[in-house]
Structure formats: structure tokens, C-alpha cells
Amino acid sequence: YEKAKDKDADLVICDYAVEIQDTGKTVCPDIGKNYEGKPKEAFMKDLLKGKVSGFSWNKLYRRDLIERHKLVFPLRDELENIEDQYFSFRCLLYANTAAFVTKPLYHYRVHLSSIVQKYQAGLFEDGLALYEANLDCLTKHGELPALKEALHVFIVNHGCISILNECKSRNKNPSIEKYKNIRSICACPEFRGKIPAVDMSAFDSKKKLLLMLIRLRLMPAVYGFSAIYQKMIEHRMKK
Known part of the structure; x- marks a missing residue:
């Protein structure tokens, strides 16, 4: 105050x-x-x-x-x-x-479980709705040119986070359901279409690899790598 x-x-x-x-x-x-x-x-x-x-x-x-x-x-x-x-x-x-x-x-x-392991159903859809709402808001107020690149990074980063969310240990959905959800995220035009446009320096090496696999449409590799990546995150947080 x-x-x-x-x-x-x-x-x-x-x-x-x-x-x-x-x-x-x-x-x-x-x-x-x-x-x-x-x-x-x-x-x-x-x-x-x-x-x-x-x-x-x-x-x-x-x-x-x-x-x-x-x-x-x-x-x-x-x-x-x-x-x-x-x-x-x-x-x-x-x-x-x-x-x-x-x-x-x-x-x-x-608690560790609340920030790392908890599965958030509908996470990607919420982030996509936020992206579209922010895009509309910035366009109406003439602020989009200054923040367009950052907004693109948001949806690409959110797509990666949402894929990892499907691989969390607390997600008890069957593997086929997780794979289906990851395929759906990767097929989203707003997410996939922005990957070539963003500056890759905004992401660490693991996310860069994940994004490369997505661009190559190697869905089994995307799923397998995401599962390993998420386990690494949870293991590191436990330490």
C-alpha cells in the first residue's frame, strides 16, 4: 500500500x-x-x-x-x-x-502433489480459450503488434505443458485415452501453426525436442518422450 x-x-x-x-x-x-x-x-x-x-x-x-x-x-x-x-x-x-x-x-x-502430479482435465482447452480471448483483447486495443510474438510463445508453451499434463502420474486415464488427447492437442491449428513462427530460444532443449517431434508428426515418439520428460520433472521436484 x-x-x-x-x-x-x-x-x-x-x-x-x-x-x-x-x-x-x-x-x-x-x-x-x-x-x-x-x-x-x-x-x-x-x-x-x-x-x-x-x-x-x-x-x-x-x-x-x-x-x-x-x-x-x-x-x-x-x-x-x-x-x-x-x-x-x-x-x-x-x-x-x-x-x-x-x-x-x-x-x-x-504440497508437491498439488503442483507437479495433479492432473488438470481440460487444461489445453482453457489455455486455448485464454489465447483467443487475449488475442481479441489486444487486437481491439491496438496492442497486438507489441505482444504478438509473446502471445505466440504462450500458445506453443501451453501446448507443451498440456501434453506433459496428459503424462502426469496422477492421470489415471488409460494409455489409449492419453495418446488420443495428445494427438488432439498436436492437431490443433492454433498450436501447431505457431510452432514454426516462434523464436525457439524461448524454450529449453527438452521442449525444443518435443516441438521438433510434433512438427514431424511422430506421434508415438511425442507420447513416449513426453512420458519420460514428465517423469524427469516429477523426480527432480521430489529432490
Whole structure:
């Protein structure tokens, strides 16, 4: 609140600590240090690219900003998995000034199973709906040219995450159902069509390999590699 008053900011974002209870590990992303003093567009681009999270609980919003632009969270059955990012992105878009607090004022305690292993049904469809909503929003407000590349990275990255989601250990669907869902994701024009257009430097080596297999339409290899990739993620988090 003091930062909001000092900077006359419409939006203030603070650092936070994530404590993974199963391992005792605590992670503190340096959000404030990385973005303080930079234009808000830098944060918006990295939000779309998945470099920062769109949580609503580490942000303070000017009430007038929300009321003036009629900003609301989508209903749970509309964007079940990513409603926070929908709201935060629009607040950033409309905010005249965004400020940052370089202290972890929020302590987030999570269980390993809730962030790594939990299967999210309909995850890809929710992300696709968010992509289309953001595309429409940015087009209407003339902001698409500045954020088009980041928006493309969002849908490509989201497609990869959704494929890995199908391979989570908590997904009890039969293998044939997982394979069918992965094929459906890979066949989506909005996802597949953006792969050749994005800068591959936005992705690590494992995602680059996954995207190459998708472009080559090697679906059995996509499924097999994704299963191995997801097991690696879960094993690393347990450590």
C-alpha cells in the first residue's frame, strides 16, 4: 500500500516465497529486482511467455482501475485452470503504472502433489480459450503488434505443458485415452501453426525436442518422450 501511494500506481506486485512442504525447500523468485524500473510491457511479455506467473494473490489493485474497465474473473467453468492470469493480464494492460515490492510479502505453502502430479482435465482447452480471448483483447486495443510474438510463445508453451499434463502420474486415464488427447492437442491449428513462427530460444532443449517431434508428426515418439520428460520433472521436484 505504501508503494502504491509513493508511485501513484494502479497495480503493485510483490515478491513471494514458495515453500514445498514435502521437501522443505523454499523458492523466492526475484520478481521485483528483475522488473522494477522497467516498463510494464516487459512483465507482460514474460507473463505470456511463462517466465513469471499470473497469480492474483501477490498483487494489489487500484479499485478504480477494476471498476472503470469492468474487470472480472471468469467463471470457474469458463477458464477453470488459469482464471488468475486472465484477470492479471488485463489489469496490467489497463494500468497506467505498475510498481514492484522487492520483499516476499506472501508465503505460499504447497504440497508437491498439488503442483507437479495433479492432473488438470481440460487444461489445453482453457489455455486455448485464454489465447483467443487475449488475442481479441489486444487486437481491439491496438496492442497486438507489441505482444504478438509473446502471445505466440504462450500458445506453443501451453501446448507443451498440456501434453506433459496428459503424462502426469496422477492421470489415471488409460494409455489409449492419453495418446488420443495428445494427438488432439498436436492437431490443433492454433498450436501447431505457431510452432514454426516462434523464436525457439524461448524454450529449453527438452521442449525444443518435443516441438521438433510434433512438427514431424511422430506421434508415438511425442507420447513416449513426453512420458519420460514428465517423469524427469516429477523426480527432480521430489529432490
